[in-house]
Amino acid sequence: MKPLRVLTLIDGFRMGGAETLLAPLAVAMRETDVEMDFVGLDDASVNAEKTMTILSEAGVHPRSLGITRLLDPTGIPRLAREIRSGGYDLVHTHLEMSATFAVPAAKLAGRPVVCTFHHVTERWPGREYWREHLATEAATRGDRVLFVSEASRVSWAQVHRRGRVADNWDVLHNGIDVSNFRPGEPDPAVRRELGGGPGPLVVLPAAFRDFKGIPVAIQAWPQVLQKHPDAILSLVGGGPDEAEFRRQVDTAGLTDSVIFTGVRSDMPQVYRAADVVLLPSIYGENLPTVLIEASASGKAIAASRIGGIPDIIVDGSTGLLFEPKDPAALATTVIRLLDDPQLRTSLGEPAIERAHTEFSATTWAHRLQDLYLELIEKKR
Template sequence: MANKFFFHKGGAEVVMLQERDYLLHSGVEVIDFSMQDERNLESPYESHFVSRKDYEGRSLSKLGLALSLIHSREAVSKLAALIDKMHPDLMHCHNVYHQITPSIISVAKSRGIPVVLTLHDFKPVCPVYLRLRAERPCSLCLDGDFRQVLMNRCAGGSIGASALLYAEAAIQRWLGSYEKVDRFLAPSRFMRESALHRFRSDQVALLYNGVGTAEIEVSTRDEGYVLYLGRLSREKGVETLLRAHEAAGTWDLVVAGTGPLARGLQMRYRNARFVGQSSGQALKATIGGASAIVVPSEWYENCPMSVLEAMAYGKPVVASRIGGIPELVVDGETGLLFEPGDAGELRTHVSRLMGDASLRARMGAAGRIRAERQFSIEKHNANLLQTYRSLVNA
């Protein structure tokens, strides 16, 4: 199981570690492959992990550093040694881009090992992985013309960074790295349809993320505040929510998370309560006390764990009608959907919920039932293991 982070950094790591725990408890031997980091969980294979690389904020003008983002000789060497030592039946890749690189796919395939890759983001069909151009949703690269990332300077307006990401995408396509994957796992129909622009239909399977409903108790607490939980960045739409809150003036808003916009948002929107990054029992208490959860994303979300966890806690969800979100939230039944970026519609929906406690309770209860029936971690894991077995048997 390969993922560049071996700690709870984001949604990809939550899914990966959930699957790892399930496999270990099912008697399956799991061989970890990741990047060294002081935040890592313990692993008997950590001596095989690649050295830590942090590209964020670094200049990639040096050729060697830039090339390591495309092809990691260290990852290839260390994974080859680990495979030759352990002889695994299958390799499952999660978020391996840049620090580990897709070069490891060829290592496994050269040894006759089937490869699974979960599409946590759009990287195989979008060099900048978010499908955003000038901070707006974009589909230009889906037809395979990766020059668009260069022409539009999609990497933060930088011609150098955009050129590097274009080169990475073009080289991986020339090497056929992703084409060697036996099975892509798409956590939403929207993601699967995006991937089918490049890959065969039988190569991409739908597998929604799962949430541990058995471990999450329904919360009947309703302390009168709306909760945003996530990264404070442009594509997450948090500023649209803050504008809606300012205009309404009748309900409380708690913002939990950090990100590049944190300082500016706190300065401009003083009526909201910013609580920073939260985890463990503090996070559970914050979710448990919320009246509703808002997911105001303005990019093509895949299968956000924030929505699944809100449903598991029995909380109604107000969310953008974009990407894979409408596959999770049943409009008018488990929550309310609004057009991305429409602060007025968002304000109307939240105000409606906050003015009707019985509606909140009904939608929250319906969301919990939907989470148990459609998105349980047990259902996810059973389908995952079935995928593994089909590939190994073949």
């Protein structure tokens, strides 16, 4: 079978989840009959060094087209020429600006086009709303629009289509390389570095930003300590709100039981060291990678029922969910897991299976190949 040639187009190679997810996708696609070229719509000056390093390590060497403005009258014809000259069978866009340009360009070139949106949206102010709205209208005129969680699809319909989901809008979960995340014996040294001792260790891996709900966990922790006085909450990460979170911990008198352990590069070992992995997000979550990683590691997970989290965590089967912004609900859920080692174990196997069958990069790549073949055959 002749390989399919796919132009994978993204706004630019900035530092973000959508950009870095192209690396595991590229690696997984080598197991399929799809050849992908990765191209940034914007100028190369916007590309983040870290993103380019991640892509390079995955064997991806992208190029940039230098189309910098939505009102650039040369953008669509230039992109149409790129599609034709590259001999591409299909165009797949990621993010908004690339969708806006690629749909009319792909139609000029006579190729099918798939557009993926990567976040849960809301009614943004001013230009950002209209930028998204234009992308929505363009993408819906393409062949397929993909959202990486049901929450994302619903949010875009509510904001941009008065709640109506278009017929060509589907959910297709992103995947990650899960091969490094598996159950195993905890490394005692890593557990100590995370603040763990003889008592239970709850790990909260997240950027220190408001939507991750870390203050909710801090508020809940005294209730956890009433039942498990030697429990440790290990905050793994960093970010702009760290000083405020430290102040909250100090004010609550929790400096001995809520530990700031910084950003870690050994996350497979971090998950193995944890008794429970906690994510108390309060808004904005689409498909948090840490929950896929923790699931593949076979860890008991407590997470808020918000955004795309229920796409990953099947409540009572692969983890436990609680209502967001509710410290009492968070504490009750964590205590239930800490009280019951058998429950923690029983959640692990289904979580591992779901991570591999639903959220691996290999699954993602093969599902995309099937979609590409379907759309190319339909176009013929």
